[in-house]
Amino acid sequence: MPHLFRSLQELAPVTPGPLKYLKVYEYEKGAFPDVQLHFQWIPCYHCEKPACVDACPSGVLQKESKYGAVLVGDSDACTGCRMCYDACPYGVPVFASDDLDAKVQKCDMCIDRLEAEISRYAYCPAHPERWTLDL
Ligand code: SF4
Numbered sequence: 001m002p003h004l005f006r007s008l009q010e011l012a013p014v015t016p017g018p019l020k021y022l023k024v025y026e027y028e029k030g031a032f033p034d035v036q037l038h039f040q041w042i043p044c045y046h047c048e049k050p051a052c053v054d055a056c057p058s059g060v061l062q063k064e065s066k067y068g069a070v071l072v073g074d075s076d077a078c079t080g081c082r083m084c085y086d087a088c089p090y091g092v093p094v095f096a097s098d099d100l101d102a103k104v105q106k107c108d109m110c111i112d113r114l115e116a117e118i119s120r121y122a123y124c125p126a127h128p129e130r131w132t133l134d135l
């Protein structure tokens with residue numbers, strides 16, 4: 001595992017920051033002494049019919065056709081209304097602050113890396129099905 005971690009960081013370094021595009025929740029089941037700790041990760045699912053896209057009155061969020069990624073288009077047009085956040089069943093769209101002029105941000109499926117054809121390397125825990133590591 002240390003080798004895997006080092007390789008991922010070398011291939012696609014991720015800078016820590018306040019915005020979290022992927023949420024991970026933990027919860028317990030059972031009663032002492034038979035207690036289990038579970039983890040549930042919530043990514044953007046890049047929905048086939050994305051509610052966030054339909055909800056945006058400014059046309060900022062768009063679903064592209066090549067990979068099916070739901071992307072932030074013209075972020076300057078974002079008014080910060082949060083209607084996309086309200087519409088998303090998973091609370092995926094995020095904002096850098098509570099200021100009403102903060103622009104929407106979200107997972108972009110690492111589409112630039114897909115286009116650069118380095119997707120065979122693992123880099124995103126939200127899409128483990130793409131993990132075809134060649135270590
Ligand atoms: S932000 Fe929410 S509604 Fe939009 S594509 Fe992602 S999971 Fe679906």
Ligand code: SF4
Nearest residue numbers: 056078079081082084
């Ligand atoms: S916050 Fe921005 S992206 Fe979200 S619905 Fe409002 S204008 Fe659209």
